[in-house]
Amino acid sequence: MKKHYRSDKNCLNCGAVVPDKFCTNCGQENIELKEDFVHVALHSIGHYFHFESKFFKSIVPLFTKPGLLTQEYFAGKRASHLNPISMYIFISILFFFLFTVNSNVNRKGIIEDKAPEQKTVVQVDVAAQTNTEEEKTPALNTTSPKAGGHTYTVLDKTKMGSTDNQEGVVVYTGPSAQEAGIEKAGIAPESPLEINVGVSPTLQEKLSKVMNDDLSSELFINKLWSHLPKMMFILLPLFAFILMLVNRNSKKYYVEHLIYSIHVHSFIFLFFSALILIGWLLPDSLTDWISLFGLLVVVWYIYRSMRNIYRSTRWRTIYKFFVLSLVYSILLAASGTIVFVATLYTM
Structure with a gap:
């Protein structure tokens, strides 16, 4: 939508002369103040998310050209694209919101599927108890x-x-x-699930409560999901550090590996956000195929972007990718365990 600029050439913010659309002294846009609500709303949204140019100029190459955003960022072409950290924060918020909603929908479906089975067991229990009363x-x-x-x-x-x-x-x-x-009736008497994991009695008691009590389990899962964005944000610099180690001969600074890591994680989160939305439209029978497709695409994307950024041979890139995946998986499992135990202790 076309913007309305002021005819006066004085900056309303600092008072300097404005030669064109922006003040050369403070950078404020010399835009007309008295605009209708539509102009103001669209201008605010466009300024925050950079929909006018930066948003689509960043998202399209992020999907179609692995590694290009990182290359252009360090080539000095930064004004044309979103800031990597701002883009990561926005995309991660979107992904974890959709991930949480999708998890809640799946749990609701499981509960609804189990309800008829539980009703049948109760009916069998009542009938069996009636028979035993006659036999006592x-x-x-x-x-x-x-x-x-x-x-x-x-x-x-x-x-x-x-x-x-x-x-x-x-x-x-x-x-x-x-x-x-x-x-x-051929049904074993139900007893609370006992957990013996060889840990402290307090942790074992909390784990047993979470496993046996539906309300505690729901609260635990919701609290665990809330910690995932923080965990992934902490893993980002670790992912960049592993990249620096496996590409120690690339003569790149740590910040370059970090920016590349941010772009890779942004793609993964945005891509799986799209898959979640697609999964809501397709039958449940295709869920496993969608997950497999997503995993293959992510593997290909990381491999292709590593080749574009680090310029290694095909087999050397595969070796680096294998080492990176192995170490990162170990860190992911370790951090996930820590978050799981910490969440359990705070219940």
């Missing part, structure tokens, strides 16, 4: 065939020191009615 009164000195191994013992009340005229009492030593009914 067997004749004295006999064992009901339906009791199935339950023991009924007749005791002489005179031996028990009783003065009543009753001849005896039946003592039932078998399982409870509910357990007997469940066994008859």
Whole structure:
């Protein structure tokens, strides 16, 4: 949308003379103040996200030309593209928002799928318990065939020191009615899940609570998801450090590896954000294929961008990629474990 510039050549911010559209002294745009709401809104959005030029000039090559943004950044062509850190923050917020929403949708679907099964188990339990109530009164000195191994013992009340005229009492030593009914139905009695991981009793107790209590599990998962963006932000400089080690002969500074790492992670987050949106439109049966496709694309993208940035041979690039993936996977697993335990302790 066309902007309306002031006819006056004085800067409203610093008072200097404005030769063209921007003040040469403070950089403020000499734009008309009295604009309608549409102009003001679009100008603000365009200025923040750089939709007018920088946004699309950055996103398109990020997808189609691996490594180009990093090359142009260090070639001095920075005004034409988004700042790498600003772009990473914006894309990571978008990705983790969609990731959280998608995880909640999947958990809701699992709960809805399990609901009919749980209802069936409850119905079987009630029917079994009703049957056992009818079987709890067997004749004295006999064992009901339906009791199935339950023991009924007749005791002489005179031996028990009783003065009543009753001849005896039946003592039932078998399982409870509910357990007997469940066994008859072929279902093992449900018991809380016990976790024994060889750690401190406090951590073991918290883990057992999370595994057995639906509310605690939901709170734990939501809290764990909230820590993932922080974990990935910390892993970024570590990823760049590994890159510097495997490309120590490239004579590049650490900041160059860091900017490249930011661009790679920005692509991964934005690409998987698109896959999440596509997955919502396609049948659930294609979910695994979409994930496999995404993994293959990410592997190819990192390989292709490493070749463009570090100019190594094909096999040397594959070797560096393998080492990078191995070390980064170990760091990812270690940091994920730390975040998991820390989140568990704060529950």
